[in-house]
Amino acid sequence: MNRFSAAGFGLTLLAAVSATAAPTLYTGEIAVMRVSGTYCASDVYERLPQIDLVLDRSGDGTVTGFYSIEGVKVGKLSGPSPDRLSVEYPIADPARSKGHTLSLDLAKDPVSGILQEKGLAEKAEGCAIEVGEVRLSPVPDEDAADWFKRTEKSYQAQALSSEALSFMKKDQPAKAIPLYREALALEEAAQGAGSPLSILYVDQLANAYGKSRQPDQGIALLEPRVEQSQDPEKRFYSEALARLLQMKGATFSREGRYSEALPVYRRAMTLDPSESDYPAGLARTLIKLNRIEEAAALLDEVTPLFTEENDREELNRVRRELKAAKKKP
Numbered sequence: 001m002n003r004f005s006a007a008g009f010g011l012t013l014l015a016a017v018s019a020t021a022a023p024t025l026y027t028g029e030i031a032v033m034r035v036s037g038t039y040c041a042s043d044v045y046e047r048l049p050q051i052d053l054v055l056d057r058s059g060d061g062t063v064t065g066f067y068s069i070e071g072v073k074v075g076k077l078s079g080p081s082p083d084r085l086s087v088e089y090p091i092a093d094p095a096r097s098k099g100h101t102l103s104l105d106l107a108k109d110p111v112s113g114i115l116q117e118k119g120l121a122e123k124a125e126g127c128a129i130e131v132g133e134v135r136l137s138p139v140p141d142e143d144a145a146d147w148f149k150r151t152e153k154s155y156q157a158q159a160l161s162s163e164a165l166s167f168m169k170k171d172q173p174a175k176a177i178p179l180y181r182e183a184l185a186l187e188e189a190a191q192g193a194g195s196p197l198s199i200l201y202v203d204q205l206a207n208a209y210g211k212s213r214q215p216d217q218g219i220a221l222l223e224p225r226v227e228q229s230q231d232p233e234k235r236f237y238s239e240a241l242a243r244l245l246q247m248k249g250a251t252f253s254r255e256g257r258y259s260e261a262l263p264v265y266r267r268a269m270t271l272d273p274s275e276s277d278y279p280a281g282l283a284r285t286l287i288k289l290n291r292i293e294e295a296a297a298l299l300d301e302v303t304p305l306f307t308e309e310n311d312r313e314e315l316n317r318v319r320r321e322l323k324a325a326k327k328k329p
Contacts, residue, residue, distance in 0.1 A: 023056050023144035026111055028136035032129055037120035040127035051134065054148045055082060055104075066151040067102070072196055074155045075100070082106050087117070090159035092166045096126075104134070111136035153190035154197065157183040161201060164208070173211035180205035193225075199233055206240045215244040215251070226271070242272035249281055258288045276302075276311035283318045287325050295322050 029048035041047075053067030055077060063085060065077040079085040087100035096118070104113035115132040164179035184201040191198060202225060209218030222241040229237055245268040252261035265282035272278065279302040286295035299322065303315050 023054065023148065025139045025142040025144040025147065026053070026136035027139045028110060028134055030115065030129070030132045030134045033131040033133060034129075036122070036128045036130055037124050037126040039125060044127070052147070052151065053077070053136075054144060054151060055085075056148060066148065066155055068151055068154065070196075071154070071191060074151060074158055075102075076155055077102060083113075087115070090155050090162055092159075092162040104136075150190040153186045157186040157190070157197065157201070160186070161197075161204065164204065168204075168208065168211070171211075173208040176208045177205065177212065177214075180208055194229070194233060199236060202237065203240050206244060210244050210247055215248045218244045219248070238271040239275075242268040242275065242278065245271070246275075246278055246281060249285070253281070253285055253288070258285050261285045262289075273305070276306050276308075276314050280314050280318050283315075284321065287318075287322055290325075292322065292326060 028051075030051050031048060032044050035044055049069060051067055051069050052071070053065065055063055055065035057063050061080065063077070063079050063082055065085075066074060067077060067087075068074045073089075075087040075089050077085045077087055082104040085102040085104070086098070087102050089097045089100070091097040100115075100117040102113060102115050104111060111134075113134040113136075115129055115134060117128040117130055119130050120126055120128045160179045160183035164176035164183065167173070167176040167179070180201055184198065184205055187195060187198045187201055202221065206218040206222055209215065209221070219241060222237050222244065225237045226234060226241055245264050249261045249264035249268065252258070252264065262282065262285055265278055265285060268275075268278040269282060279298060283295045283298050286292075286298065295318075299315060299319055303312065303319075306312055306315065
């Protein structure tokens, strides 16, 4: 995500110490000893990342559960005992989802354990904790069963998002949309609308709407979130909304509906002043409407705000179009 990668690791663990005991919640830390993948934070070895982990024991003694790193990375646990747990991740690729282990010694105080994930190739996306040491202490007042249920929903949501992403990579956004919608509904029910993954799924769903040429659906998704949220979520939603508005404005322009495109481009500029495409689109629309002086004033106002070469070049192209329009009789 990028925008939602876990930074530190405090751990909440739910464990059943016997076949009849109620689940017990633990909290602690994980010391990262070795990692691989391109998404690992530069300070991953210095910090102690936070993990939430829940275990339960069925009547036949089988141990099941989930763990979550800062509400972002979720793994499903299963095994014959806490010291022999398999970890499965909600990833569409089976080669990456399975083959990880967690070993916990519940008899120790604090509880200790080792997390081992399969290593990733040097340039592979993601961050694998190849070796991590956990230390846990009980948190008796938490509702462990509720945590289990909510994390299970988050796991299901991540699985749906991973499946949707596979369709996006195949340029099949229409197939991804219902999966992203379901993932968003599950995550918001489990962790709330402001959780990191809820925000991510909104962005993914909005992007899928845009790719499938349904910007109005994406705009309807984002508008209330822009109005109701606070920074940094508000800024994130605003940028996503601006992208869809730009797409809608471009459609209006292609259809010759320039007067309708104007307010759309203006709103996109207001939502995300850092993107040069929006004033460029607005200026081009003004030129098409023969509002030459307004276009010139807009370019004079915004050009100094952009220092990147690509941004300046785009605005200069519009300025050349403006110059050509002035020469027309």
